[in-house]
Amino acid sequence: MSESDLSCFDFVTPGGNRHLKLEEGARLIQSMGLGQLQATQLPLHQVMGRVLAEDVIAPFNVPRQVNAAMDGFALKGDELATSRDWKIVGQSFAGHAFTQPVEAGCAVQITTGAPMPSGTDTVVMKELCRVESDQLHIDQALAVRPGSNVRQAGEDMAEGSLILSRGQRLGPVEVGMLASLGFAQVKIYVPLKVAVFSTGDEVRAPGDALADSSLYDTNRFTLMSVLKGLECDVSDLGILPDDEQVIEEALRSAAQQHRLVLTSGGVSVGEADFVKQALNRLGQTSFWQLAIRPGRPIAFGDLGLNQEGETCLFAGLPGNPVAVMVTFCVLLQPLIRKLQGETEWVGLTWMARSTETMKSRTGRSDFHRGIFTITENGELEVRTTGHQGSGILTSMHEANCLIRIEEDRDRIEVGDRVRIYPFSRWLPGYPLV
Numbered sequence: 001m002s003e004s005d006l007s008c009f010d011f012v013t014p015g016g017n018r019h020l021k022l023e024e025g026a027r028l029i030q031s032m033g034l035g036q037l038q039a040t041q042l043p044l045h046q047v048m049g050r051v052l053a054e055d056v057i058a059p060f061n062v063p064r065q066v067n068a069a070m071d072g073f074a075l076k077g078d079e080l081a082t083s084r085d086w087k088i089v090g091q092s093f094a095g096h097a098f099t100q101p102v103e104a105g106c107a108v109q110i111t112t113g114a115p116m117p118s119g120t121d122t123v124v125m126k127e128l129c130r131v132e133s134d135q136l137h138i139d140q141a142l143a144v145r146p147g148s149n150v151r152q153a154g155e156d157m158a159e160g161s162l163i164l165s166r167g168q169r170l171g172p173v174e175v176g177m178l179a180s181l182g183f184a185q186v187k188i189y190v191p192l193k194v195a196v197f198s199t200g201d202e203v204r205a206p207g208d209a210l211a212d213s214s215l216y217d218t219n220r221f222t223l224m225s226v227l228k229g230l231e232c233d234v235s236d237l238g239i240l241p242d243d244e245q246v247i248e249e250a251l252r253s254a255a256q257q258h259r260l261v262l263t264s265g266g267v268s269v270g271e272a273d274f275v276k277q278a279l280n281r282l283g284q285t286s287f288w289q290l291a292i293r294p295g296r297p298i299a300f301g302d303l304g305l306n307q308e309g310e311t312c313l314f315a316g317l318p319g320n321p322v323a324v325m326v327t328f329c330v331l332l333q334p335l336i337r338k339l340q341g342e343t344e345w346v347g348l349t350w351m352a353r354s355t356e357t358m359k360s361r362t363g364r365s366d367f368h369r370g371i372f373t374i375t376e377n378g379e380l381e382v383r384t385t386g387h388q389g390s391g392i393l394t395s396m397h398e399a400n401c402l403i404r405i406e407e408d409r410d411r412i413e414v415g416d417r418v419r420i421y422p423f424s425r426w427l428p429g430y431p432l433v
């Protein structure tokens with residue numbers, strides 16, 4: 001994309017700086033080459049949250065046999081129209097099938113999940129049955145629909161059908177499906193190697209002493225947590241001082257071993273903001289500065305090839321903790337999922353009615369931290385968490401969504417509809433459903 005393509009830069013600061021639109025930045029990030037993904041076989045108990053590297057075809061029907069959906073008596077449904085009494089000829093329990101054919105006028109006691117004996121097609125619930133020695137009596141026989149309370153073979157997963165596709169992230173349900181099909185192991189993409197640094201002379205590791213005007217490192221911990229939630233192989237590379245040489249050397253070395261390097265801080269226009277200079281020298285800058293808030297100064301590019309011959313991508317996130325979370329959610333999460341081989345993921349968004357006025361600036365996408373609720377009429381409403389400073393991390397804690405104010409709006413009125421990004425799916429640290 002050329003700098004002269006002005007349509008991509010519809011936000012210009014008073015100083016004349018042009019900023020790339022959010023969607024353009026997101027498109028550039030998502031266009032980064034995928035390369036060859038490595039895969040490995042893993043036992044089932046290790047695949048939760050990981051991305052499947054093969055299609056899964058059902059090797060047999062689940063359930064394997066026609067079986068009872070209720071505890072009761074198996075009989076031939078046609079007979080319910082004319083009879084009230086049956087002779088009990090045996091039992092079919094889960095794990096202990098009744099193997100002989102059932103003659104006319106006969107019934108078999110059956111438990112949920114047990115195979116239907118041949119000659120039967122209906123289960124009458126135990127609650128409707130009266131038993132005297134080997135005689136079954138059903139008063140309300142006409143009320144029982146022939147064929148009811150029976151589960152068909154393959155009604156869940158049919159033999160030969162595609163059950164899960166390559167590129168699918170496995171949640172608890174998918175792991176259970178694989179287990180039902182008897183797979184003790186499956187092919188999974190190897191974890192994405194991601195390095196995380198914090199930068200800044202003022203930043204201290206939790207546990208260390210604080211000096212005057214220093215603060216504890218938040219960003220390395222939020223980033224490592226969301227990356228682990230996405231099942232990345234995370235390297236904690238600590239805190240870098242505001243030293244051009246040190247930053248450049250650390251990035252050069254991290255680029256060798258990783259597919260993605262993330263830093264926070266040092267990407268704005270301050271005297272000690274060296275990260276983007278290092279990026280320019282080591283590789284290429286794709287963009288720096290997006291028309292979003294928070295997260296405006298974000299440097300994205302690559303640091304050249306790693307040891308495996310893959311391009312090591314780089315994102316220099318702003319220092320403010322909320323800007324880190326918002327840029328991660330909106331821009332990096334889709335990239336990371338793609339680099340992990342995930343193909344189907346789309347972030348969930350809803351429209352909600354705002355219950356308060358919100359201010360923004362035309363040409364810029366603002367992300368406020370929001371709390372959505374559902375009214376008695378089932379309508380989605382949203383309000384902000386209050387003060388929206390990008391250093392106020394508790395606003396993320398209080399929120400259950402991000403509220404996006406689109407580029408063409410400078411104000412949201414009470415009653416206006418806004419797009420919200422609910423957190424449960426959006427933030428990878430939350431359950432992956």
Ligand SMILES: Nc1nc2c(c(=O)[nH]1)N[C@H]1C(S)=C(S)[C@@H](COP(=O)(O)OP(=O)(O)OC[C@H]3O[C@@H](n4cnc5c(N)ncnc54)[C@H](O)[C@@H]3O)O[C@H]1N2
Nearest residue numbers: 198200216217218219265266267268273296318319320323
């Ligand atoms: N003249 C301008 N000043 C600023 C601009 C601008 O465009 N022109 N942009 C502002 C915006 S927006 C942001 S965001 C910040 C981002 O700046 P940097 O990425 O260079 O970040 P720092 O200056 O290093 O830090 C900003 C802020 O965040 C704190 N911080 C940094 N790292 C951590 C950490 N690991 N854990 C917790 N907190 C951290 C740092 O102490 C600062 O308070 O720049 C604005 N300024």
Ligand code: MOO
Nearest residue numbers: 294295296323390
């Ligand atoms: O855009 Mo900054 O990223 O306000 O915090």
